[in-house]
Amino acid sequence: MTLNRSLIMNGVSAAVLIAALGLAGCSTTAGVEATGKTGWDEQGARMLEKNVVYNNSSLKRDLLIVDVKSVMAGNIMRAQATVRSKDKDTLPFQYRFDWYDSDGIELNSGAGSWKPLILNGRETKTIQSVAPDPRAKEFKLKLREPD
Numbered sequence: 001m002t003l004n005r006s007l008i009m010n011g012v013s014a015a016v017l018i019a020a021l022g023l024a025g026c027s028t029t030a031g032v033e034a035t036g037k038t039g040w041d042e043q044g045a046r047m048l049e050k051n052v053v054y055n056n057s058s059l060k061r062d063l064l065i066v067d068v069k070s071v072m073a074g075n076i077m078r079a080q081a082t083v084r085s086k087d088k089d090t091l092p093f094q095y096r097f098d099w100y101d102s103d104g105i106e107l108n109s110g111a112g113s114w115k116p117l118i119l120n121g122r123e124t125k126t127i128q129s130v131a132p133d134p135r136a137k138e139f140k141l142k143l144r145e146p147d
Contacts, residue, residue, distance in 0.1 A: 030142035031056030031093075034065045034081055037138040038102075046072070059145065062087045066124065070139065073130070079139045080128040085119035092118045092146050097129035100138040107133045116146065 037049045050068045054060035066082040077099075085091045094114040099107045112129075119125060131139070 030144050031059035032063060032065065032143040034068050034141040034143075035138070036068050036070050036079055036141075038070070038077070056145065059093070059143065062091050063093065063119075063143065065141075068141070075134040077131040077136045077139065078128065079131075079141065080126055081141050082124060082126045083117075083119065083143070084124040085122055088121040090118060090120055092116065093143055094146055095127055095141060095143045098140045098142065099131045099133065099136040100140070101133075101135040102137040104138065107131070107136055114144070 032055065033053045035049075035051045035053075039047050039049045041047050048068070048070050052065045052068070062085060064084045064086055066084050068079070068081045070077055070079045072078075079097060094116055096112040096114050098112060101107055115127075117125065117127065127141070129139070129141075
């Protein structure tokens with residue numbers, strides 16, 4: 001009886017852990033990722049290498065990353081992105097910025113909270129963030145549908 005109870009409890013614990021991991025995965029998955037990385041051109045001028053990846057077909061259909069920029073304010077990187085709703089209806093979503101050093105090591109380790117943003121039909125807004133650390137040379141803007 002004790003062995004069966006132990007097996008049942010272990011099974012329940014495993015099921016709870018799997019469910020929790022599944023929920024955690026849903027809540028942190030970005031539907032859109034816009035990356036900006038500091039680079040240098042042939043003349044030694046700073047430039048921003050940009051990349052946008054859509055991981056969610058409904059966000060790809062409804063949301064457009066119009067522009068991604070960054071500037072250095074002293075030795076701190078500041079990032080900005082312009083987003084536009086392609087839909088005529090209200091579009092709620094969440095976003096956050098993650099920051100990385102020149103070796104691609106995450107500096108804020110997912111500590112940034114998801115911030116809500118609502119775009120009305122065909123509206124364009126600019127979102128921005130300041131790096132938490134002077135070592136930041138790269139950022140990733142993550143967008144997702146609200147929980």
